[in-house]
Amino acid sequence: MSGAERESEKTGWRASLALQFRHTPEKTVLASARHSGPLTVQRPFYPEGDTCHLYLLHPPGGIVGGDELDIRVTLEAESHALITMPGASKFYRSHGPQARLSQRFDLAKNTVLEWLPQDTIFFPGARATLHNVFHLQEGARLLAWDLFCLGRPVMGETFSHGEISSRLEIWKNDQPLLIERLHLTDGDLSAIAEQPWIGSLVFYPADETMLDDVREKLTPLETYAGATLTEGLLMVRFLSSDNLICQRAMREIWQTLRPQLLNKSPTFPRIWLT
Template identity: 25%
Template sequence: MLNTLEPQPCETDALSPRLQRSTGSARVVMRRKADGTTALADLAQQGCAKAMLPRVHAPVPEVVFLNTAGGVTGGDSLSYRLDLEAGAQATGATQTAERTYRSSAGTGEMRVHLTLGSGARLDWLPQETILFDGSATRRCTEVEMAADATLLWCETLVFGRAAMGEALSRFAFRDDRQVRRDGKLVLWEPLTLDATHLAPRACLGGARAIATVAFLAPDAEAARDTVRRLAPEGVDWAVSAWDGKLVLRAFAPDAQPLKHALAQVLHVLREGASLPRVWQL
């Protein structure tokens, strides 16, 4: 029964055989200073995962994560963590699109953990994840936020490289997204995709790119009608808002028009603030 389902903590697959693979983790802690600005409080990184704080001409700092391995394949393990202490504000992004390559053995694992203290605001805006033919990937994103914190989250998936004429005939992707506000589960999105889901209209309907935008704030519902009116030609999307949440889901035949459409939505939900510099539009 649906009402018996419960989200489970992410577990790493056992890998057999054990091949040489990439492993990395990066953790950043941001703190609000006495003057009201936000600054780096702690940074730890190892392996192929790195984190940078580029110089920006904006009041809100940017935290950029990157995978020096260039992508994720079977057996790889990549972990990012971003913690915002009370009152801190930051924009989190990835330096480039994450690529999931063909897997010869095992499953590539990606984990993201985000925490927002009281009054904090995080705009988590990673660039798109591109799924390659033959890839096998599992990603888990867990968010813990205070009752009065604000989260803006945009996640995009691209199925193959359209410019190279790539069609996906075999892949496996599992994505588990969980948000807890004040300890209560308020958003849970388990997603499992393979090649059989690409064409049917009841699934992806031939879309080459899909995206989800989630905005969690005390007044999130107020933006619903404005966001709905932004829907452009060539991109299908729907918007819902309830209980301090706004969720947008979008489908497009190509990644570029979708990314441009998302930029308009983010401009509104970020109250006119510029997108992260790493976004190339």
Template identity: 30%
Template sequence: MTDTLSIDRPGTPQPPVTLQRVRGRAAIVQAATGLRRLHQAGSAKILRPRTYGGPDQAVLINTAGGLTGGDRLDVSAEVDPGGALVVTSQTAERIYRSAGGAAQVRNRLTVGAGARLDWLPQETILFDGAALDRQLDVTLAGDARFLAAESFLFGRAAMGETIAKLALSDRWHIRRDGEPLYRDRLDLCLPRGGSDPLRDPAALAGHLGLGTVLMVTPDAEARTDGLRAAISGLEGLTSGVSGWDGKLLLRILARDGQALRRGLLAALGHVRDDPLPRVWHM
């Protein structure tokens, strides 16, 4: 047998390099009496820690350790009528520099009549050059109760990181009984022709953390003043609270990751009657 040695000369076309991509899919269905279905594939995993006295919990894990361009994660959580579930993540999600394309994340939540779902993932850290396309779709039935908290960190201040290039699209679509209830969209792109939304006084004004908390319950508006009081005076935070039509919305701009975490802990401690999942304190 003869081996042939091939020598590539300048100008010789080379086959494209195929990069390994992260693919993950996780789904959980919670009945009023406990777990009804659990599915996980690829890098997406779900842990169910033992809980005492509160709703069952589902802890999301991305075993890949982060996402970059071309990766995709799909998560779905459904709570049957009368059930309750808290969904969180084991740690912050990291979105690394993209070599092409955006990381895609699709989260789909369904909450039955009389049921409750708390969607409480920990922070998403965006590195320089990151590209993320994320969408949250929520379907509520009847008197379902829903709480969501999402947050971004633009680089890590302790490491001296700055963001010069970024492509971020984050969308929330929430419906109740088929009718639109709440829509939100955040689009940030850097560099951007003479303006820098991360440092522009009319945008993030140099803050490295951005957080959103949305509560949809019959008593949401009644918690408005208490929530303002809970987060007022916290160092390194700028915030705004609004309550209307059974919804309570909080926006947080934070100086750094520690200030962002303080604000989220204070806010969630006020609007929730149960302790936060233990992973939030690790």
């Protein structure tokens, strides 16, 4: 750990970011972006004309014990935003304090949110708490994913110690569609079959045709993959030891379902191609 990281762990970053998207006759605009601490965004891009593509920037060097990050995203009626990041998020090892990341997304009527972050890497010894909450109103559509990497598998480094608590909530009209929790501690990865990569994707609203299409795309992941459809919420989960297979599967699923959910062809964010 660098000197800057050790110093940050003593005090911890307190960072927040609040984004508000608004529909106009021409396109969705970023109407407001308020931040404090090392959280910010790049200027919006419009590779599709009306959809707002936005890149969220996490703190330089990653997240360490004692950091507390709070992100709030609000989509006003009829708006459409695609949010991603230039690179992976990193949770470094901690000598005691927890790092906390809280993210809330409020989708008003007839909005579209595509939440497509890059990988999240947990270094051995990291102590991290993550809480993601999506609140959808009538007519809102959601395409979202997360890909967790435990340790640094390419270096033969496992998540041998540390603690990760992750909670995901999805609500529709103030009624829960999904509430699930993952807790890993003390190097015990039996709950995830000792696999270093954990992927999850959610799509709403979905149907049986989409479920069948997704299951076909999961074939390369073999045993550790599955998809369920409950009350219109399509949930995809998988485990793997190969990040390239994970990333390929996730992007292929998104490419397949985006036209069906949004009636729009898949347009990759520019940052994915660099």
